[in-house]
Amino acid sequence: METLEKYRAAAAKATRAEFVEEFAGLYLLKRPTKGGEVQQPSTKIGFATTLAQIGIDPLASEWRIVPVRKRPDNPFPERLSIGRATNCDLVLRLPFVSKVQAHFVQQPDGSFVLRNKEPSNPTFHNHRKLEPNASRPLTVGDMVGFGPLVFEFVDAARLYDVLKRET
Numbered sequence: 001m002e003t004l005e006k007y008r009a010a011a012a013k014a015t016r017a018e019f020v021e022e023f024a025g026l027y028l029l030k031r032p033t034k035g036g037e038v039q040q041p042s043t044k045i046g047f048a049t050t051l052a053q054i055g056i057d058p059l060a061s062e063w064r065i066v067p068v069r070k071r072p073d074n075p076f077p078e079r080l081s082i083g084r085a086t087n088c089d090l091v092l093r094l095p096f097v098s099k100v101q102a103h104f105v106q107q108p109d110g111s112f113v114l115r116n117k118e119p120s121n122p123t124f125h126n127h128r129k130l131e132p133n134a135s136r137p138l139t140v141g142d143m144v145g146f147g148p149l150v151f152e153f154v155d156a157a158r159l160y161d162v163l164k165r166e167t
Contacts, residue, residue, distance in 0.1 A: 001030070001064040001092065004167065011163040020156040026068035026112070027159055028090070028144060028151035031166070033060040057148045058094060063167065065159075066090050066151070068104060068112075079115075080104040082146070096121045096147040102130075104138070112138045112153075121147035 011019055070080055071089045080089040083100040092101070098119035105113045114137075116123045116130040123129075124145030125136040138144070142153045154162065 001059075001066050004063045004065055004163070007065060007159065008163055008167055011160050014160075016157065016160050019160040023156040023159065025156060026140075027154050027156075028066040028068060029154045029159060029162065030059065030062070030064040030066075030149065030151050032062060033057045033150075057150075059149070066092070068153075078106050080106075092146060092149065094147075094149065097149070101146050105135070114138050114144060119146075124150070 007023065010022060014022065068080065068090065070077065071087075074081070074087070074089055080103060081100050082088060082090040082092065082102045082104065084091070084093060084095070084097040085099040086093075088100060090104075098117065098121070100117055101119045101121075102117055102123050103115045105115050107113060113135045114123070114125055114130070115135040116132060118132040122145075124143070125138075126143050127145070130136065138153050140153060140155050140158050144151050144153055152158075152162075
């Protein structure tokens with residue numbers, strides 16, 4: 001997960017069209033949690049997944065972003081793995097995230113589906129818990145949660161709008 005600094009700086013200088021051209025693609029955007037209880041994330045990430053308290057966001061006061069990108073050395077070009085393991089495409093190094101929590105599966109038309117695995121802590125789509133191995137289509141603006149961590153699925157245009165309006 002990255003901070004928003006480079007995106008904020010670019011949005012401050014660029015038009016929407018320029019920003020979209022420079023940062024074309026999809027992202028997971030985490031907003032600060034209003035009134036969220038902050039719990040320091042563990043600096044030691046072990047082998048086992050820990051159970052999370054769903055109401056406690058370890059990054060409650062922070063904006064974060066995860067580019068939705070395939071790692072060049074990973075197999076299965078149609079799906080992006082999301083998890084704690086460092087070899088996942090989208091790495092969320094938090095102890096309550098499973099080694100492989102879920103996948104984003106790209107469809108022939110270019111859209112994505114969120115496919116849950118069998119994680120220790122729940123995966124959410126638009127605040128609804130997904131059953132193990134369930135899939136849901138994703139559209140820009142959808143909310144995706146992994147345990148207590150909630151992201152908005154955004155494209156570059158939506159990211160620009162949020163940065164201009166909310167940060």
